[in-house]
Amino acid sequence: MARISGVDLPRNKRIDIALRYLYGVGPKNAMDIITKAQIDPALRTDKLSEADLAKLREIIEREYKVEGDLRRETSMNINRLMDLGCYRGLRHRKGLPVRGQRTHTNARTRKGPKRMGTKR
Numbered sequence: 001m002a003r004i005s006g007v008d009l010p011r012n013k014r015i016d017i018a019l020r021y022l023y024g025v026g027p028k029n030a031m032d033i034i035t036k037a038q039i040d041p042a043l044r045t046d047k048l049s050e051a052d053l054a055k056l057r058e059i060i061e062r063e064y065k066v067e068g069d070l071r072r073e074t075s076m077n078i079n080r081l082m083d084l085g086c087y088r089g090l091r092h093r094k095g096l097p098v099r100g101q102r103t104h105t106n107a108r109t110r111k112g113p114k115r116m117g118t119k120r
Helices: 015-021 027-037 050-063 067-084 087-094
Strands: none
Touching: 015 027, 027 050, 067 087
């Protein structure tokens, strides 16, 4: 079982796809990591040797911010905006869209389900 940064990678997927299961690693970062580790991208996760896994772990730990550290940094940035009381922080506080989207219609992902009337 391949385990990197506390995440179990899926067994029978190509390594370039499996690395994307890490929070903060997308297609571009996954290919960069594989290139630096000199591993074939078509290789399946369960076919990786321990040496290959060690190379991947070392590169990810040394050069990339993933999983817990990245989540912590993101939440700290949002909390900083809310503490400042700037416009973006107020939008986060109220649970409304932050990047200028309209709210008269749509925005259901941020606002939650419609409430048709008040229930007492």
